[in-house]
Amino acid sequence: MASLSHPRPRLRAHPSSPARRTIAAVLGCFVLLGSAAPLAPPPSAQATTTAGPLLSPEVGSSAEGVWRWPLDGTRRVSTAYRAPAHAYGPGHRGIDVTTTVGAAAVAPADGVVAFQGVVVDRPVLTIRHADGLVSTFEPLESSLRAGESVRQGQGIGRVSVGGHASPGSLHVGVRYDGTYINPMLLFEDVPRARLLPCCDP
Numbered sequence: 001m002a003s004l005s006h007p008r009p010r011l012r013a014h015p016s017s018p019a020r021r022t023i024a025a026v027l028g029c030f031v032l033l034g035s036a037a038p039l040a041p042p043p044s045a046q047a048t049t050t051a052g053p054l055l056s057p058e059v060g061s062s063a064e065g066v067w068r069w070p071l072d073g074t075r076r077v078s079t080a081y082r083a084p085a086h087a088y089g090p091g092h093r094g095i096d097v098t099t100t101v102g103a104a105a106v107a108p109a110d111g112v113v114a115f116q117g118v119v120v121d122r123p124v125l126t127i128r129h130a131d132g133l134v135s136t137f138e139p140l141e142s143s144l145r146a147g148e149s150v151r152q153g154q155g156i157g158r159v160s161v162g163g164h165a166s167p168g169s170l171h172v173g174v175r176y177d178g179t180y181i182n183p184m185l186l187f188e189d190v191p192r193a194r195l196l197p198c199c200d201p
Contacts, residue, residue, distance in 0.1 A: 067108040067186040068152055070137065070172060071099050071159075078169055081182040093180035094136070094173030096165050103159045105140055105170060107150040108187070109133075116142050122162030133186075136173040138163050 069075055079096035107127060114134065115126040122139035127150060129135065142157030150156060165171040174183040 066188055067183075068106065069187055070105045070108050070156075071097055071103055071170065072106075073099070073103075077184075078166070081184065083180075083182070094171050095183050096169045096171050098168065099159050099170055100168050101159055101161060103170075105137060105156050105159060107152055107154045107156050108135060109152050111135070111150055113144045113146050113148045113150065115146055116144050120163070122165075123157075123160050125157055127156070132177040134175045135183075136171075136175075138171050138173075139165065140170065 076098040077095045078098045079092055081095050082092040084093070109129050111127040111129040113125065114128040115124065117124065119138070123141050124136060124138040125140045125142045125144065126134060126136045137156070139160040139162040140157040141160045144150070144156060159168075159170050161167050163171065172183050174181055174186060
C-alpha cells in the first residue's frame with residue numbers, strides 16, 4: 001500500500017535577533033514619549049521664578065540709586081538681604097541697619113503712609129512710593145497716620161525695640177509689586193563692587 005505523504009507546513013521567517021531589538025527599542029521610545037511627565041523648565045527659567053523680580057527698566061531709571069539713606073551717621077548694615085528660594089522659604093527680606101534706640105529716621109523717597117501701628121511686638125511704619133515700591137521700617141515709633149504724605153528726607157519716626165532686629169538696629173524692607181527686593185539697589189551713594197587686577201604686571 002502506498003503511503004500518503006503530507007506536505008510540510010512552510011515556516012515563516014522570523015527577524016533576526018538584532019532586528020527584534022531594534023523594533024523593541026523603537027516601540028519603547030513611543031511608550032516613553034506618550035507617558036513622560038512635562039519637562040522641567042531650564043535652569044535659567046527656574047532662576048527667574050525663584051530669585052524674585054528684577055527692577056523693570058522704568059523703575060530702574062526713575063528709582064534705582066536715588067533713595068536717601070533712612071538714618072544719619074555711619075552707614076552700616078548688620079544683616080544683609082537674603083532672597084528666599086520661594087515665596088514662603090527662609091531668608092532675610094530686607095536689611096538691618098546699625099543705629100541706636102531713639103535715632104531719628106527719615107523717608108527715603110516721597111510717598112504716602114500705608115500703615116502705622118504695632119504688629120505682634122514691634123511698631124511698624126509702611127510707606128507706599130511711586131513705581132510699585134513699598135518700604136517698611138521696624139521697629140519704628142511714629143506719629144504719622146495712614147494716608148499722610150511724606151517727602152524725601154522728612155522725619156518719619158524714631159528707632160524703637162522689638163521684633164527680630166537686635167536693639168539698636170532698624171529693619172528696612174522694600175517690596176516691588178508685592179515681592180521683596182534688595183533695598184540696597186535703591187539707595188544713592190552706596191559703594192558698588194569693583195573688579196581689581198589680581199596680579200602685578
